[in-house]
Amino acid sequence: MIAWIYSTGMTPFSVRRLSLLFLRVGNLTFGGGDPTMAALQRELVVTRGWLTPERYGLIYSLARATPGTNLLAFCAGIGWQLARLKGALAAVLSASIPCAAAVVWFTYVYTLWRSNPLAMSAIVATLAAAVGMMAAASFQLLRPRWKPGSRFRAAVIFAAGFALSFFLKLPPIQVLAIGALAGLIWRAPAKV
Amino acid sequence: MNIVLLYLLLLKATATSFSGLTSLPVVRNDFVVHRQVLTDRQLNAAVVAGRSVPGPNGLYIVSVGYFIGGIPGACAGWLALVSPAFLMIPLLQYVGARAERPAVRSSIQSLTLAAGGLIASATIPLARDALHGPLSVAIACGSFVFMVFTDHDTLWIILGSAIIGLLAGLLV
Numbered sequence: 001m002i003a004w005i006y007s008t009g010m011t012p013f014s015v016r017r018l019s020l021l022f023l024r025v026g027n028l029t030f031g032g033g034d035p036t037m038a039a040l041q042r043e044l045v046v047t048r049g050w051l052t053p054e055r056y057g058l059i060y061s062l063a064r065a066t067p068g069t070n071l072l073a074f075c076a077g078i079g080w081q082l083a084r085l086k087g088a089l090a091a092v093l094s095a096s097i098p099c100a101a102a103v104v105w106f107t108y109v110y111t112l113w114r115s116n117p118l119a120m121s122a123i124v125a126t127l128a129a130a131v132g133m134m135a136a137a138s139f140q141l142l143r144p145r146w147k148p149g150s151r152f153r154a155a156v157i158f159a160a161g162f163a164l165s166f167f168l169k170l171p172p173i174q175v176l177a178i179g180a181l182a183g184l185i186w187r188a189p190a191k192v
Numbered sequence: 193m194n195i196v197l198l199y200l201l202l203l204k205a206t207a208t209s210f211s212g213l214t215s216l217p218v219v220r221n222d223f224v225v226h227r228q229v230l231t232d233r234q235l236n237a238a239v240v241a242g243r244s245v246p247g248p249n250g251l252y253i254v255s256v257g258y259f260i261g262g263i264p265g266a267c268a269g270w271l272a273l274v275s276p277a278f279l280m281i282p283l284l285q286y287v288g289a290r291a292e293r294p295a296v297r298s299s300i301q302s303l304t305l306a307a308g309g310l311i312a313s314a315t316i317p318l319a320r321d322a323l324h325g326p327l328s329v330a331i332a333c334g335s336f337v338f339m340v341f342t343d344h345d346t347l348w349i350i351l352g353s354a355i356i357g358l359l360a361g362l363l364v
Contacts, residue, residue, distance in 0.1 A: 027246050036248075062283050065300055068206045068276025069250035076280040085281075092277050099247030100254045100270045104263070106241040107255040118361045123237070125357025127321075128328035129349050130239045132335025134315040137213045137249075139340055141308030145301060157302045161309025166316065171221055176208060179306025183299035 011048045015083050019094045021048075022075055026095030027102075036071055037063075040078070050082060072096060149189050157182055193229055195264050202253055202272035207279075210300070213239070213249055214307040217314040219256055232321040234259045239318075244350045248273075327360055 011017065025039050037060060044051045051059075059081060063074035072092055079091030113119035145154035161179055164170045170178075201222050209215035216239070223230040238259060242252030250273055257269025323329050331353045338349050 059284065063280060064210070065296075066276065066280045066283055067208060067210060068279065069248045069273060070210070071248040072250075072274055072277035073280040076277040077284050080281050080284060088278065088281060092274050096247070096270065096274050099245050099251055100266070100273070102245040102247075103241050103251045103254045104258050104266045106244050107238065107258045107266075110237050110241065118358060121361025121364075122354040122357040123240075124322070124328065125331050125353040125360070126240045126244075126350050127233070127236045128323055128331040129335040129353035130236050130243070131315060131319045131322050132332040132337075133243060133339055133349065134213060134216070134239065134311060134318065135332070136336045136339030138308045138311035138315060139336075141214070141304050141311070143340075145305060153302075154305055157305040158309045158312075161306035162313045163309070165217060165310050165313035171218075175217075175306055175310055176303055180299045180303040182306070183302030184295055186298075186302070187294060188298040188301045 011050075013048075013050050013082055015086055015090050017048075018050075018079065018082060018087060019090045022079075022091045022094040023098065026071070026075065027098040037074055040074070044078065051078070055081060145188075153186060153188065157186075193227070193260055193265075195261055195268050198257060198261050198265055199268040199272050202257060202269055203275055206250060206253060206272050207276045209250075210304055210307060213252070213311055214304075215250060215253065217310040219253070220314050220317070223256065223260065229260050230256065232318055236318050236322050240350060327356070331356060 021040075021043055025043060026036060041056055041060075045053050045056050059074060059077040063070045063077055066073035072095065075091040075095045076088045079087035079089065081087070083090070110123060113123065142154060142158050145151075157179060160182070161175055164175045164178065202219070205215040205218035205222070208218060216235075219230075220232075220235060224232055224235060235256065238252040238255035241255040242249065245251065253273045254266050254269040257272070258266035261268060319332065323332055335349050335353065
């Protein structure tokens with residue numbers, strides 16, 4: 001790894017530089033994990049040369065398979081790869097603390113403004129927008145699997161997840177466990 | 193609510209999900225339905241707060257923690273958000289080689305699909321709370337279309353809907 005970094009002649013690695021990078025990219029990129037991980041790919045692989053494209057690809061894939069927030073798992077993986085526990089802590093803390101503080105501030109403003117009728121009309125409109133966002137988030141989990149050869153399987157598992165939760169009122173963890181089990185029994189087509 | 197319990201319940205939600213909002217059904221089940229320490233409206237507001245700032249989509253957990261337990265609750269939410277990230281380390285160390293096994297890949301795929309169904313199910317009660325009248329329905333539909341068919345930032349949805357809401361408030 002170190003040899004690869006120096007062979008590219010790019011910025012030498014340090015935990016401080018890693019923290020500053022995650023502080024900037026992790027807290028200034030809107031749109032959630034995917035745009036942020038794409039921005040970090042450019043910074044880590046292309047601009048700084050701290051990671052090979054292959055290693056980036058492996059960490060990205062594993063982050064998608066790690067429970068919890070993919071972006072933070074990605075930060076932990078990059079940090080660990082570059083500087084073990086110190087790097088993982090630096091990356092996760094830098095990428096999460098400032099934006100968490102911003103969320104608290106935003107929530108505080110919401111509680112302050114909820115007695116103001118004009119502010120409430122704006123807030124109620126943003127709550128309606130959140131409903132659309134959630135519906136879109138649900139659809140976007142289905143969409144990548146909505147391909148010829150896998151549509152029926154995707155539709156059945158998606159609809160079963162909905163029905164088990166909405167009609168049978170099963171707790172979400174049980175629904176997810178059934179989903180994982182279904183995947184073991186009813187295998188996804190190889191190229192989907 | 194006890195902060196340790198709040199952390200553990202939020203951790204259960206984050207550790208059993210695979211992307212930002214997929215933890216939402218667990219959060220709603222625990223805090224809105226069973227313990228009744230959070231309303232659907234607050235949960236909806238938490239989603240808006242989480243999507244209004246840069247950073248991961250799962251940030252709404254911090255807002256949920258704040259609604260329930262103030263600043264200590266927000267800290268519990270943040271801790272619950274970041275804790276599962278460190279599972280990445282043993283994964284990267286030991287099971288990276290198995291990630292492409294067909295059984296593991298197939299299981300993760302179907303788990304993600306089931307999570308999509310769960311989110312759709314959790315959206316309905318929130319929609320009942322938030323959608324009253326044609327304007328809010330139009331905003332929700334517009335937000336869905338914007339999210340699905342464009343690559344623009346979600347901040348524009350929040351800003352646009354807030355401006356529409358303000359204008360509607362001024363006109364009424």
